[in-house]
Amino acid sequence: MSPQAIAGRYELLEGLDSGGMGDVWRGYDAVLDRPVAVKLIRQQAVLGSPQLAEEFAKRFRREARITAKIRHTGVPQVYDAVLDDSFEWLYLVMELVDGVALSSYIHPERPLPVSWAAAVAAQVATVLSYAHEVPVIHRDLKPGNILVARDGTVKVLDFGIAAILRSDATKLTATGTPIGTYQYMAPEQVRGGRTSTQTDLYALGCILHELLCGSLLFSGASEYVVMSQHVNAAPTPLRTLRPDVPEALEDLVLHLLLKAPEARPADVQEVYERLRPFLPPPGQQPSPGEERWNGAPDPTGIFRNPYAPRARAGEGRRPTPTTVDPGVAAAVPVPVPEQLRAEIEEAYQHSDALLEEERYAQAAEVLGELIEPAARALGEESRRVLGLRRQRAAIRLLGGDFRAALPEFEALADAYARTDGPTGERARGCRAQAARCRGELGQVTDALAALRSVLEVVRTVDGDVSNEAVELRRDIGMLLLAQGQAAEAERILTPLYDDLCLVFGADDEMTEEVAEALALIRLDLDGTAG
Known part of the structure; x- marks a missing residue:
């Protein structure tokens, strides 16, 4: 199989299944930054002439279009149909189903x-x-x-x-x-x-x-x-x-x-x-004879709970923390095997390269593939495993996948609270990121409460004008402004602007951002400013 991307955009990452009619690969769409499934139609004989090849190409595309007309959630969406120039490889690109x-x-x-x-x-x-x-x-x-x-x-x-x-x-x-x-x-x-x-x-x-x-x-x-x-x-x-x-x-x-x-x-x-x-x-709840069968997904759920809303962020997804005996000192770090160390380093490099191309979904996936094997080798809450998870969560946040990032940051905050203490820098940093996710998801009240709680800790530890403190103050003010609470936002942002000018200078990027927000408040476009 050629390592080149199909049609210049679909990369084949790993084989998922092999059958009589073709192989299925987990792939990646580099144009739309999303995982896909790629069905490779198995060729069992050479198409003997350009006329036969062209006839096959027409049939292939026609059937793919017809299949795409089946509008139902039970049929994976067909995104593309590709017949390469050599007529050797025949592909259907479709929705990847977990x-x-x-x-x-x-x-x-x-x-x-x-x-x-x-x-x-x-x-x-x-x-x-x-x-x-x-x-x-x-x-x-x-x-x-x-x-x-x-x-x-x-x-x-x-x-x-x-x-x-x-x-x-x-x-x-x-x-x-x-x-x-x-x-x-x-x-x-x-x-x-x-x-x-x-x-x-x-x-x-x-x-x-x-x-x-x-x-x-x-x-x-x-x-x-x-x-x-x-x-x-x-x-x-x-x-x-x-x-x-x-x-x-x-x-x-x-x-x-x-x-x-x-x-x-x-x-x-x-x-x-x-x-x-x-x-x-x-x-109706499942009877004892209808309980989960061998850990497999339950197909009766859509009948028991029709039109149910999607699960709350983090429900059923938060990783189970490793049990820690409070009477025992922190465990001695497990040495990292050389091969695993190299694989982790390579994963970071690969992920960083994908980030440069704004391929956020794939960049997060590259790190995710190493988290489970690293956790088995080093422990769920080892420094390297938590680092991989934190970087993946940050990439998801950067790529706008706030639903996936929120439970990961919350779980990481709990894990870092156990390893570093509840007021440690990494624990409070993850709590702040979780709060930012909540703000993006419209959970503004919870987001503001969490940001203010973290800010109180930061003020106690590092003062009011540390990088961490001014970012939190800025985020709180901007959230209030976005919610139409202009007077409260001005009360937060005005002293922040003075501090930023004094410590970082009027030309600093954050100083200019806050100045613009204050100018907008003082225009009193809604007639609500105090």
């Missing part, structure tokens, strides 16, 4: 709670309803193409890929081999016949069967045997394998798995309605 593959939920000895399986199937049905309206048929629906995001939202991947590859011009599949994955292939696909929206319903039936009993619908010694079973064999009723499955749910799965497409449910809307009785109602 989640767990549905295949990880399938365990032969520990089947999913019925509500979880129903919630996954209901979300997939909802996605398919939007796709089938376009119309787009998936043709390769399977657990490996479904992710459950950290908030429980189900994401269906690879829409349009099968349609791209079905062209004879591509020669990307062996002659006579139907497109799809044989364990989830509808009888009409096995026969090489016409596919329809009912083809996706059959695959959904295979998935729901597997989620509920922990094993494939059909298995055999070869692909041919399994494909033959899809055409000819009757599926085993779910209640034979798992007696606690409700009879109505077993009936739905058997209906989805009927051999004739026209005999299956009319559409995915019907499937959703038949799944509805097995979904938890709004406000």
Whole structure:
């Protein structure tokens, strides 16, 4: 793989998954400063002529555009489609989803709670309803193409890929081999016949069967045997394998798995309605049998708490501090292994270089990749680990990602309070940065209270005109001014201006900034100045 950026902007950082149709990479969009997923369509044969290559390019772009028309949160956004000049590499650039593959939920000895399986199937049905309206048929629906995001939202991947590859011009599949994955292939696909929206319903039936009993619908010694079973064999009723499955749910799965497409449910809307009785109602708490399964994201959450606001900043995200015995003196610093020391230094250099290019998201990510291994080697609250976290938080603040920076600064303030004492410079510096984040997020009352609290400590330690003190005084005055409290802002900024002129001079950048603010206050544009 060439280290050069795709289309001059998409960098491939690490492989995430490899499958029959292509590889998935975690990438980075250098133009928009954001992480992306890059799907590399696997080339299995050379496109024999410029005419064939051009035909493939047209199909590739057409299908990518069609896929992009599926407007639903359960379909990762397609950002770009790139076919390079050599026609050797074919890429789809799309939204990067932080989640767990549905295949990880399938365990032969520990089947999913019925509500979880129903919630996954209901979300997939909802996605398919939007796709089938376009119309787009998936043709390769399977657990490996479904992710459950950290908030429980189900994401269906690879829409349009099968349609791209079905062209004879591509020669990307062996002659006579139907497109799809044989364990989830509808009888009409096995026969090489016409596919329809009912083809996706059959695959959904295979998935729901597997989620509920922990094993494939059909298995055999070869692909041919399994494909033959899809055409000819009757599926085993779910209640034979798992007696606690409700009879109505077993009936739905058997209906989805009927051999004739026209005999299956009319559409995915019907499937959703038949799944509805097995979904938890709004406000219902999980029962003991529905508690978190193996630490995986819970797909029932969006039904239990529909339209819930996003979690408060820091909820569920603040790192757990290392337990410290107050009766024991500070631990002896752990020596830093030479290789780790070099990796940390390299990460800082790389991050600094990215900052020069204003690539804030990637600069923060470079440091983030080292935090966990460094914490394992050196301890959660070692100087180097806290330094990495503090620099990452500062980059996030600089890049405007205040929601991510706020809980990190608050956690760091607590950690530094334990290692340096609550009035230490680094602890109060992190508390001030957290307060600035709160100000940017509109939490002005809390921000002002925190800034004033830090300022009281700084005044006691370093006086009223230290660099730290004047920055805090400036921030407090500017926050008050932004909130329309001009008289209070003037009361803070006037003595600050006098101090700045005396200590730093009238030409100092902060002195000029405060002078401009005071001039604005004295214009009394709102008629409210005292």
